[in-house]
Amino acid sequence: MSRLKKNKEEIITAYLCVLPWILGLSIFIVGPIIASFIFSFMDYSVVLPPKFIGLSNYKKMFFEDPLLWKSLYNTLYMTVIGVPLNILLSLSIALLLNQKIKGEAFFRTVFYLPSIVPQVAMSLLWMWILNPQIGLINYLLSLFGIKGPMWLASEQWAKPAFIIMGLWGIGGNMVIFLAGLQNVPQHLYDAATVDGANIWQRFRYVTLPMLSPTIFFVLIMGIIGTLQIFTQAYIMTAGGPMDSTLFYVYHLFNKAFRDFHMGYASAMAWFLFIIVFAVTMLNLKLSPRWVYYETE
Amino acid sequence: MNIRKIIPRIVVYILVIAGSIAFIIPFIWTVSTAFKPDDQIFLFPPKWIPEPPTTIHFREVFEFVPFGLLYRNTVILTLLNIAGTLFSCPLAAYAFAKLRWPGRDLIFLITLATMMLPSQVTMIPQFLIFRNLGWLNTMLPLWFPSFFGNAFNIFLLRQFFMTLPKELDDAARIDGCSFFGIFWRINLPLIIPAVTTVTIFTFMGTWNNFIGPLIYVRSYDAMPLSLGLRMFQEAYSAEWGALMAASLMMILPVILVFFFLQKYFVQGISLTGLKG
Numbered sequence: 001m002s003r004l005k006k007n008k009e010e011i012i013t014a015y016l017c018v019l020p021w022i023l024g025l026s027i028f029i030v031g032p033i034i035a036s037f038i039f040s041f042m043d044y045s046v047v048l049p050p051k052f053i054g055l056s057n058y059k060k061m062f063f064e065d066p067l068l069w070k071s072l073y074n075t076l077y078m079t080v081i082g083v084p085l086n087i088l089l090s091l092s093i094a095l096l097l098n099q100k101i102k103g104e105a106f107f108r109t110v111f112y113l114p115s116i117v118p119q120v121a122m123s124l125l126w127m128w129i130l131n132p133q134i135g136l137i138n139y140l141l142s143l144f145g146i147k148g149p150m151w152l153a154s155e156q157w158a159k160p161a162f163i164i165m166g167l168w169g170i171g172g173n174m175v176i177f178l179a180g181l182q183n184v185p186q187h188l189y190d191a192a193t194v195d196g197a198n199i200w201q202r203f204r205y206v207t208l209p210m211l212s213p214t215i216f217f218v219l220i221m222g223i224i225g226t227l228q229i230f231t232q233a234y235i236m237t238a239g240g241p242m243d244s245t246l247f248y249v250y251h252l253f254n255k256a257f258r259d260f261h262m263g264y265a266s267a268m269a270w271f272l273f274i275i276v277f278a279v280t281m282l283n284l285k286l287s288p289r290w291v292y293y294e295t296e
Numbered sequence: 297m298n299i300r301k302i303i304p305r306i307v308v309y310i311l312v313i314a315g316s317i318a319f320i321i322p323f324i325w326t327v328s329t330a331f332k333p334d335d336q337i338f339l340f341p342p343k344w345i346p347e348p349p350t351t352i353h354f355r356e357v358f359e360f361v362p363f364g365l366l367y368r369n370t371v372i373l374t375l376l377n378i379a380g381t382l383f384s385c386p387l388a389a390y391a392f393a394k395l396r397w398p399g400r401d402l403i404f405l406i407t408l409a410t411m412m413l414p415s416q417v418t419m420i421p422q423f424l425i426f427r428n429l430g431w432l433n434t435m436l437p438l439w440f441p442s443f444f445g446n447a448f449n450i451f452l453l454r455q456f457f458m459t460l461p462k463e464l465d466d467a468a469r470i471d472g473c474s475f476f477g478i479f480w481r482i483n484l485p486l487i488i489p490a491v492t493t494v495t496i497f498t499f500m501g502t503w504n505n506f507i508g509p510l511i512y513v514r515s516y517d518a519m520p521l522s523l524g525l526r527m528f529q530e531a532y533s534a535e536w537g538a539l540m541a542a543s544l545m546m547i548l549p550v551i552l553v554f555f556f557l558q559k560y561f562v563q564g565i566s567l568t569g570l571k572g
Contacts, residue, residue: 007396013475014397021388022403024444029410032421039420046424093315099308109558110316113323116550116561118504120522121543124529125326128536134340136325142341168322175565199304228414231506235526252416257511262420269416276414 040267045260057267068268070243071251072275074159078229078247082163083222087215090170094177095207108178115171123235126165127152137164152237155244162232162245173218180214181207209292216283216291223279227272248272330354330540337537353537354545360532362516363542366524370503373438373520377502378495380442385449386491390479392450393457394465404454411447423511437512438505438520442498449494456490457483493564496557503550521546 040057044050061068093111097104117125129136130151138148149157188206197205230249233239239246239254252272256265324344329337330353332346357363391397392404426437460483468478484491502520509523516524525542532538554561 010395010475011397014391014395014400017387017391017395017476017479018403020384020443021407021445021450024384024441025403025407025410025447027425028422028441028444029413029418029447030406032418032425033410033413035421035424036417046427093312096308096312096315099305101308101312107312107316111319112562113551113554114319116500116554117547118522118550120504120506120525121546124525124539124543125322127529128329128540129322129325134338134342136321136342139340139342168319172565175562179565224414228416234506234510235529249416253507256420256423262424266417266420269414269420272414273417277412280412 036266036269039263040270042263044262046262047260050263053263057264058271060264061267061271067243067246067251068248071246071248074244074246075227075229075248077159078162078166079223079226082166082226083219085163086166086170086173086222087218089167090173090218091177091211091215093170094174094181095203097174097178098181108175111174112171115169117169119231120235122165122169123232126161126168126232127236130161130165153241155242158237158241158245162229162236165232173222176214176218177211180211184210212291213293216287220280220283223283224276227276227279326540326544329536330544332537334537353535353541356535356538357528357542357545360535360538361524361528361542363524363545365516366519366521367545369435369518370520370522373435374499374502376435376439377442378498380439380444381446381449381494381498382491384443384445385494386453386484386487387479388445389450389453390457390483393454394460394462394478394483395475407447407450411451419507419511426512432512433514433518435513435518438502438508449497452494453487453490456487460486489560489563492557492560496553496560496564499553500550503546 039050041052041054042050043053043056097108097111101107114122130138132138132148132150132153135148135151137151141148151157151161184207188210189202192202192206228249229247230253233245233247233250234253237245239250248268249272252265252268255261255268328342328344328346331349331351332343333348333350333352336343336346392400392407422437422441426432429436431437431440464482465478468482473481504522505520506522506526509520510526513519513523519527525546528542529539
């Protein structure tokens with residue numbers, strides 16, 4: 001009797017505790033997921049009632065919207081070039097800072113700070129830095145006798161400009177790598193040194209395998225993040241020049257909130273989900289080949 | 297000391313210092329521009345130190361846009377989001393971690409599954425909900441949902457509750473403490489660092505949020521800084537001094553919070569990283 005009463009109290013407390021979240025999950029997440037899926041088979045312009053049109057949105061996406069493919073290409077460009085560069089730089093800095101240098105805390109702060117700059121402010125800063133005539137970057141290049149490109153106004157250089165700007169914000173990943181490096185047990189390095197391993201071999205056969213789960217995590221998060229890139233492009237280039245910085249989510253945003261093609265934009269969102277899902281699964285599938293998990 | 301050991305050390309220091317300079321220069325450039333009289337901003341080659349420094353651009357920001365109002369809106373939004381998150385997330389996390397109730401595992405599984413979904417999938421129906429409620433052009437869509445929890449925060453806090461020993465709860469039960477009392481008096485105080493981390497995430501998320509305001513807000517009355525700064529840039533794209541001054545004023549609180557709560561920043565990031 002008393003045991004039953006105890007359970008009842010526990011259950012009632014639990015439901016009261018999760019009630020807000022159950023409501024939130026249903027109203028703001030699961031409901032919208034179902035609605036979005038249904039909209040993706042509809043023509044819906046908000047002002048007129050939705051109309052069922054079968055697979056037309058998907059057909060249009062794959063066969064009649066060249067901008068969609070262009071935006072997907074632009075986005076994958078950022079992923080394929082930007083993410084590895086980001087990992088390379090953040091890992092290099094973490095390795096340098098992990099060499100027991102003096103003032104590590106100070107340098108860590110310097111490298112970390114840019115990553116907390118709000119994206120809108122960061123975009124404005126970089127529009128000024130990348131200004132072709134009087135911007136900082138082209139001034140620095142001119143010191144070496146190089147005439148800098150038009151950056152954001154150039155079809156070829158706008159995406160690289162975004163990548164460079166992204167490298168300024170690698171602080172978060174650097175901190176993750178530093179934490180990962182500090183978790184590598186010292187005795188592994190000692191053992192490797194006793195076996196005659198040089199600095200490169202210690203990195204290649206101790207650091208890298210021990211750090212591979214961290215690299216894997218940063219890689220996945222980086223890919224998912226770049227696939228959703230939007231704010232910078234909206235503010236700095238408005239998708240131009242010649243749609244060279246029209247990224248996938250930007251195109252989706254235009255379709256939904258500029259053209260009010262809610263059904264089409266919903267279909268695009270589901271395609272994005274499939275891409276994110278496929279890329280994550282592919283990475284998980286490939287990970288046993290290079291990610292090393294310590295067996296306990 | 298032999299030379300073969302010293303040279304690599306020197307190389308490490310040179311690389312670190314060169315890297316730091318590269319990372320810090322954009323800040324210096326921004327500060328320098330914000331304090332420069334207009335005629336010095338457009339000099340080429342540029343002048344690093346303004347002569348004399350001027351605060352005119354900071355005053356211009358308030359003349360060009362209702363900057364005080366934007367700032368106030370952002371602070372209100374941030375406080376509301378933090379309040380909402382602290383109200384909804386720790387309780388739910390506690391229930392998932394510590395209490396037994398029918399449906400717990402299923403709902404937790406759904407919670408985890410939705411974390412994988414890009415926010416663009418739910419963005420359009422959410423917009424339609426708020427539109428039907430007549431909440432467009434108000435701040436409501438930007439804070440109301442926070443009172444109903446967030447999958448990532450709940451997940452993070454749950455992981456922390458899980459690490460607390462069950463014996464503490466049992467002892468409190470024997471002393472006649474209610475389950476809510478256990479949460480409030482025993483479990484919550486022990487995970488304050490994690491709660492701080494979640495609070496910082498919420499602050500950063502609200503302060504940075506751009507696409508939300510862009511979708512929901514048109515007029516200055518309900519507009520936060522992020523979108524306000526964008527409107528400002530659209531209207532005064534050549535006023536680099538004022539633009540940099542406004543950007544600095546948006547960045548400053550974030551940097552201040554960082555310096556006061558540095559430990560929790562770093563802890564938060566490493567946590568999310570290592571849990572993966």
